[in-house]
Amino acid sequence: MSKSVLQLPVIERAEAARQVVRLTLQAPEWARAARAGHFINLLVPGRRDLLWRRPFSVHRADRSRGTIDLLVARMGRGSESLAECAPGDHLDAIGLLGNCFPFDPGLHEIIMVAGGIGIAPFDLLLQDVQGFSCKKSLFYGARSAGDLCRSTLWAESGAEVHLTTEDGSTGSRGLVQDELRRYLGSSANHAGRVIYGCGPTPMLAALREMALALGIKGYVTVENRMACGFGACVGCAVELAEARRDGQKYLLACKDGPVFPIEEILFHD
């Protein structure tokens, strides 16, 4: 699908969790075409001082209504303003951008691992794999119960959900990667499993280590800081674990990603 710049009407706004807002945008073409991993680049309305667009994953697509949902976590000036958008506002958006999570219908288990706002692409992933008979497991961690963005799709899709919170207020106390490590440790056969991860860098690094140690295939979507969003500024470089034959040592999250095979890239704090 070719990229376009659209003015998208905001049709709903809801608080999804502490400091996270869900925006529903009318975008019929993107609702049809979006797959998990795709993102859009938004101009921050009313902020002429913020020149660079801000990237947001497509969180959910309602193909019959022609809408897409975004989860916007309040991180700084841009996301604070975007989170204040209300029905009736219009957002200037470029999309659809990036690649998406690959799947193989022969998989035995899809293991999604989300840390914090890294939950954003996984509703769409659950929608993408709805027709697959494989087991779907979602590991999702946040600081506290109020920081978790819950979704009706978890039950509808039959996903087995493992929640963790750092303060133990919901689910297991601790980090999501530790819960996953326990889960994987309870079985010796990992054939047909795939891990999909999105979240903070230490979580992605831990997933990489587990996947390599256990021989599990995996993909991550990275949320590097971006500026131009189309490969011009080299501000979103991702380091390759092994240089390519032509000596290339870096890829660009905006142009080559944001989804990468877990073994291909390195994570640095």
Ligand SMILES: Cc1cc2nc3c(=O)[nH]c(=O)nc-3n(C[C@H](O)[C@H](O)[C@H](O)COP(=O)(O)OP(=O)(O)OC[C@H]3O[C@@H](n4cnc5c(N)ncnc54)[C@H](O)[C@@H]3O)c2cc1C
């Ligand atoms: C492909 C992609 C998909 C994304 N999807 C989502 C999403 O679905 N929902 C969502 O809430 N956010 C998402 N992000 C992150 C989001 O784009 C940033 O949080 C946002 O651009 C920050 O802008 P700001 O003006 O609010 O922050 P700034 O004022 O620019 O910065 C405020 C603080 O946030 C930190 N920060 C800024 N950008 C990032 C980043 N990319 N990652 C981590 N810390 C950052 C800065 O270091 C600073 O400490 C995504 C990023 C990428 C690259």
Ligand code: FES
């Ligand atoms: S954001 Fe400019 S090259 Fe990726």
